[in-house]
Amino acid sequence: MTQITLAALVAALALAAPAAAQAPATAQSLENTHPAGLDPAGMDAKIKPGDDFFAYVNGGWVAATPIPADRSAWGISAELVELTTARVADIIQTAAKAPPGSEARKIGDYYSSYLDEARIESLGLKPIQPTLARIAAIKTKKDLAAEFGRELRADVDALNSTNFDTSHLFGLWVEQDLNDPKRYAGYLLQGGLGMPDRDYYLSANAHMAADRTAYKAHIAKVLTLAGMAEPEATAQKIFDLETAIAKVHAPRAESEDVLKANNPWAMADFAKKAPGLDWTTYFAAAGLSTRPQFIVWHPKATTGEAALVASQPLATWKAYLAYHQLNDFSNVLPKAFADERFAFYGTTLSGTPQQQVRWKRAVNATNGALGEAVGKLYVAEYFPPEQKAKVQAMVADLIAAFRVRIDKLDWMAPATKAEAKRKLSTLKVGVGYPDRWIDYSGLKVVAGDALGNAQRAELFEYRRNLAKFGHPVDRGEWSMTPQTVNAVNLPVKNALNFPAAILQPPDFDARNPVAMNFAATGATIGHEVSHSFDDQGAMFNADGQLKNWWTPADLAHFQASGKALAEQYSKYRPFPDITLNGEQMLSENIADIAGLNAAYDAYRIANGGKEGPPLNGVSGDRQFFMAFAHSWRTKTREALARQRAVTDGHAPAEFRADTVRNMDAWYAAFDVKPGEKLYLAPAERVRIW
Numbered sequence: 001m002t003q004i005t006l007a008a009l010v011a012a013l014a015l016a017a018p019a020a021a022q023a024p025a026t027a028q029s030l031e032n033t034h035p036a037g038l039d040p041a042g043m044d045a046k047i048k049p050g051d052d053f054f055a056y057v058n059g060g061w062v063a064a065t066p067i068p069a070d071r072s073a074w075g076i077s078a079e080l081v082e083l084t085t086a087r088v089a090d091i092i093q094t095a096a097k098a099p100p101g102s103e104a105r106k107i108g109d110y111y112s113s114y115l116d117e118a119r120i121e122s123l124g125l126k127p128i129q130p131t132l133a134r135i136a137a138i139k140t141k142k143d144l145a146a147e148f149g150r151e152l153r154a155d156v157d158a159l160n161s162t163n164f165d166t167s168h169l170f171g172l173w174v175e176q177d178l179n180d181p182k183r184y185a186g187y188l189l190q191g192g193l194g195m196p197d198r199d200y201y202l203s204a205n206a207h208m209a210a211d212r213t214a215y216k217a218h219i220a221k222v223l224t225l226a227g228m229a230e231p232e233a234t235a236q237k238i239f240d241l242e243t244a245i246a247k248v249h250a251p252r253a254e255s256e257d258v259l260k261a262n263n264p265w266a267m268a269d270f271a272k273k274a275p276g277l278d279w280t281t282y283f284a285a286a287g288l289s290t291r292p293q294f295i296v297w298h299p300k301a302t303t304g305e306a307a308l309v310a311s312q313p314l315a316t317w318k319a320y321l322a323y324h325q326l327n328d329f330s331n332v333l334p335k336a337f338a339d340e341r342f343a344f345y346g347t348t349l350s351g352t353p354q355q356q357v358r359w360k361r362a363v364n365a366t367n368g369a370l371g372e373a374v375g376k377l378y379v380a381e382y383f384p385p386e387q388k389a390k391v392q393a394m395v396a397d398l399i400a401a402f403r404v405r406i407d408k409l410d411w412m413a414p415a416t417k418a419e420a421k422r423k424l425s426t427l428k429v430g431v432g433y434p435d436r437w438i439d440y441s442g443l444k445v446v447a448g449d450a451l452g453n454a455q456r457a458e459l460f461e462y463r464r465n466l467a468k469f470g471h472p473v474d475r476g477e478w479s480m481t482p483q484t485v486n487a488v489n490l491p492v493k494n495a496l497n498f499p500a501a502i503l504q505p506p507d508f509d510a511r512n513p514v515a516m517n518f519a520a521t522g523a524t525i526g527h528e529v530s531h532s533f534d535d536q537g538a539m540f541n542a543d544g545q546l547k548n549w550w551t552p553a554d555l556a557h558f559q560a561s562g563k564a565l566a567e568q569y570s571k572y573r574p575f576p577d578i579t580l581n582g583e584q585m586l587s588e589n590i591a592d593i594a595g596l597n598a599a600y601d602a603y604r605i606a607n608g609g610k611e612g613p614p615l616n617g618v619s620g621d622r623q624f625f626m627a628f629a630h631s632w633r634t635k636t637r638e639a640l641a642r643q644r645a646v647t648d649g650h651a652p653a654e655f656r657a658d659t660v661r662n663m664d665a666w667y668a669a670f671d672v673k674p675g676e677k678l679y680l681a682p683a684e685r686v687r688i689w
C-alpha cells in the first residue's frame with residue numbers, strides 16, 4: 001500500500017559513503033536547502049513530453065547525477081532520507097546526554113553500542129553464543145518446534161507496509177480482525193527464506209540463477225566465519241532446504257489476494273491441516289497457547305512448511321537455524337560478518353558497490369528499535385504545528401475532491417456511492433505523527449551490548465504486539481515512524497499515515513504554487529485515499545470489515561478498467577528481457593491514476609475552478625504535471641531494479657510518472673499528438689475514478 005516501498009527505503013538506507021565520512025553530518029547540513037519552484041536545469045527539453053514524460057522533466061538531472069557509491073538508488077526520496085538521517089543522528093547525540101534510564105538515554109545507548117565497532121570486534125561471537133548453544137542443544141523434533149516458536153517475531157505485515165519477508169519459519173502480524181473490527185487477530189504468514197522471494201530459488205532467469213550461486217557461496221562464507229565444520233556441504237543442504245521451502249511458498253501476487261488469505265484456523269485445526277510440526281509446542285514457546293485462532297494467510301505454505309519440518313533431517317534444520325541467526329544479526333557481529341552480509345544483500349542483490357558508513361547504519365538500526373521514541377524528538381524539532389495545519393487543509397481539499405468524483409461516477413450504483421461516502425467520512429487521516437506514542441519503558445537497553453540490544457528490541461516489539469490481544473483496536477496507531485520518507489494506507493483500520501519527514505521540500509513547499517504542491521504531495525495523499533476505494537479497498541467496508549460493498553455491476557466495470565490498466569503496464573519493459581507484471585502492480589497503478597486525478601481537481605478547486613497562474617511563463621496545468629513527474633525523480637541500479645520488478649507491488653518510478661498519459665488535461669497542456677510514444681486514444685485512457 002505504500003507509496004514508495006519498504007524495500008526501496010531499506011535499499012536507500014543500506015548504502016555507503018566514503019570511509020572518511022565516519023562522523024555524523026555537521027549542523028549546517030541539517031537545513032533543507034531545496035530551492036522553490038520548477039527545475040528547468042533538470043529537464044531535457046530535446047525530448048518531446050509525449051514521447052517520454054519522465055525524461056522530459058528529469059532527463060537533465062538523470063544525465064548529470066551519478067548514484068552515490070553507497071546507494072542502490074538515488075533521487076528525491078533518497079535525498080530526503082539522507083537529510084532526515086543526519087537530523088536524526090544529531091537528535092540522538094543530544095539524547096545520549098540524557099539521564100540513565102530515561103527514554104532518550106535508551107536511544108543514545110542503543111546508537112552508541114551499535115556504533116562501537118571496536119567493542120563488537122573484541123567480543124567476537126560471544127554475544128550470540130547462548131543462542132547458538134541453544135540451537136546446538138536441540139535433540140528432537142519437539143525441541144525444534146519449540147525453537148521455531150521461540151524465534152517467532154512480529155516482523156511481517158500483509159496489508160499496511162506489505163512486508164512478506166521473514167527468515168523465520170513463519171511471521172506474525174497483529175492487526176484488526178478482517179472479520180470483526182472490534183478485536184485484533186493474529187495473522188500467520190509464510191517465511192523461512194534467505195533471499196527476497198520464491199522466484200529467486202525457482203526462476204529460470206539467468207540473473208536469478210547467478211544469484212543462487214552467489215547465495216550458496218554466501219551461506220558457506222557465513223558458516224566459515226563462524227568456524228562451523230564442512231561449510232560447503234552444509235551450505236548446500238541449507239540451500240536445498242530453502243529451495244524446498246520456496247516450492248511451497250505462495251507467489252507474491254497470491255500473497256496480495258486478501259480473499260485467499262482470510263483463513264481462520266482454530267488451534268485444533270493446525271495439527272489436522274498442517275501436520276508435521278508440533279504446533280502445541282510451537283505456540284507454547286511463542287507465548288500464544290491461549291489464542292483461540294489465527295488467520296492463516298498462506299494455508300498451502302503453512303501445510304508445506306510443517307511437512308518439511310517432519311521430512312527434513314534434524315541436523316539440516318539445526319544448521320539452517322544457526323546460519324539464519326548469524327545472517328540476521330550480522331550487522332552487530334564482527335566486521336567480517338557485516339561486510340559479507342553487505343556483499344551479498346547490498347552488492348549482489350541490490351547492485352550497491354559500497355556499504356553505508358557505520359553511523360548511518362546505526363541511525364537506521366536505532367530507528368528500527370526505538371522508532372517512535374526517536375520520532376517524538378524529530379517532530380518536536382522539525383514539524384511545527386503550522387506545517388501540520390497546512391497539510392491537513394490539503395487533505396480536506398482532497399477528500400472533498402473525492403466526494404465530488406464519487407457523485408459524478410456514472411457506473412456506480414447509488415447504494416455503493418452512499419457506502420463510498422460513508423467510508424470517506426470515517427477515514428482516519430494521520431498527519432505527521434501518531435495520536436499516542438509507543439511506551440518503551442519495557443525495553444532494556446544495555447550500553448556496550450549491541451547484539452543483546454538488537455535481540456531485546458525484536459522481542460519487545462513481538463511482546464508489544466501480543467499485548468494488543470484482548471484490547472480494543474487503536475485506530476490511531478501508526479505503522480510508520482514520523483521520520484520515514486513515505487506514506488501508507490492501513491486498509492483494515494480505514495486509516496492513512498503521512499509521516500512528517502515526507503511533508504517537506506521539494507514535495508511539499510509552502511513557497512510553491514498550489515498546483516505544484518497538489519501534484520507532488522496531493523497526488524500522494526490522493527494515492528493513499530484511493531486505496532480505500534480500489535480493488536483492495538472495495539473489499540473492506542467503512543468499519544474495516546472484509547465485506548465487499550460493491551454491486552456485481554460496479555465490480556465488473558472496475559475489473560474491466562483494471563484489466564486495461566494491467567495491460568498498459570505489462571507492455572513496459574524496464575530491461576529487454578523483463579516486462580512489468582501489470583497484475584502484480586495493479587492496485588498501486590490504480591491508486592496513482594486516482595490520486596493524480598483527485599489532486600488535479602483539488603488544485604483546480606483551490607484556484608476557484610480555473611487553471612492556476614503561470615510561473616516563469618509555465619502554465620498552471622504544466623506546473624502541475626511537471627511537479628508530478630519531478631516527484632518521481634529517481635535513478636536505480638540495475639540489480640535493484642530487477643529485484644523490484646519481481647518483489648514490488650509498485651511500478652518503477654519512470655513509469656509511475658507516465659500515469660499522466662491517462663489524463664485528458666495532460667494532452668491539452670502539452671499538446672500531445674497521435675504517433676507520440678505515450679499517446680493513448682481517448683478510449684484507451686483508463687478512467688476509474
Ligand SMILES: [Zn+2]
Pocket residue numbers: 001002003527528531588591
Ligand atoms: Zn500505494
